[in-house]
Amino acid sequence: MSKETEQDKVAKLRRDYTRQMLTESAVEDSPISQFNIWFKQALSAEMLDPNAMTLSTATKEGVPSSRIVLFKGVDEDGFRFYSNYASRKGRELEENPKAALCFYWPPLERQVRVEGDVEKMNREASADYFRQRPRLSQLGAWASQQSSRVASREELENMFQKTSERFENKPVPLPDFWGGFVLKPVHVEFWQGRKGRLHDRICYEKKGDEWNIFRLAP
Numbered sequence: 001m002s003k004e005t006e007q008d009k010v011a012k013l014r015r016d017y018t019r020q021m022l023t024e025s026a027v028e029d030s031p032i033s034q035f036n037i038w039f040k041q042a043l044s045a046e047m048l049d050p051n052a053m054t055l056s057t058a059t060k061e062g063v064p065s066s067r068i069v070l071f072k073g074v075d076e077d078g079f080r081f082y083s084n085y086a087s088r089k090g091r092e093l094e095e096n097p098k099a100a101l102c103f104y105w106p107p108l109e110r111q112v113r114v115e116g117d118v119e120k121m122n123r124e125a126s127a128d129y130f131r132q133r134p135r136l137s138q139l140g141a142w143a144s145q146q147s148s149r150v151a152s153r154e155e156l157e158n159m160f161q162k163t164s165e166r167f168e169n170k171p172v173p174l175p176d177f178w179g180g181f182v183l184k185p186v187h188v189e190f191w192q193g194r195k196g197r198l199h200d201r202i203c204y205e206k207k208g209d210e211w212n213i214f215r216l217a218p
């Protein structure tokens, strides 16, 4: 008999989802209200980084890329996050505003998917948020030309040092290349893991000002 390889072990990794269920009649009329309920439960559950979400963007040719960013709030306008406008994601959003978000909360056996168009936040709102960031993060935003090549770690640290000296004893202002984004959802899906892979998938799709609610096969 041949020995089980690491690859075989990986292929066998799975678990059953049995904790909860989700039905069309139990969800809120608005996906934002439904998200707020689930996010509150995620915050109360034992897990690291419940506010980490995968953001997927694409070039105008449709070449996709994904990375984690931190969720910073939501209201009827959309889901908020912050980044460098000149970064890869920033450049992709400039040429193609369509994007998707994905949250995964393993202890709750839940996933939330959000799709829509992304807009830049207004400067006052970005500045309000930037003021609340720790000083080191504010300096880091100035020091890092996010997603551009750097020759070495040393170069990065030198940039940080120069930035610290530049703003010594002064408040760090909002860089013009940094700020918030708002993803305005048109499609939101709530996924609850269920037994035997018969998961619940309840979706919201925007039609005018209304949200249509329907179920998808798992």
Ligand SMILES: Cc1cc2nc3c(=O)[nH]c(=O)nc-3n(C[C@H](O)[C@H](O)[C@H](O)COP(=O)(O)O)c2cc1C
Binding pocket: 049, 052, 065, 066, 067, 068, 069, 070, 071, 081, 082, 083, 084, 087, 088, 089, 090, 146, 147
């Ligand atoms: C837990 C976690 C949180 C992160 N939060 C942010 C964030 O809020 N904003 C951000 O620009 N990058 C954040 N990053 C870094 C991004 O994943 C990514 O490396 C960076 O934004 C550059 O991506 P890009 O080259 O695709 O633009 C985070 C990474 C991790 C792992």
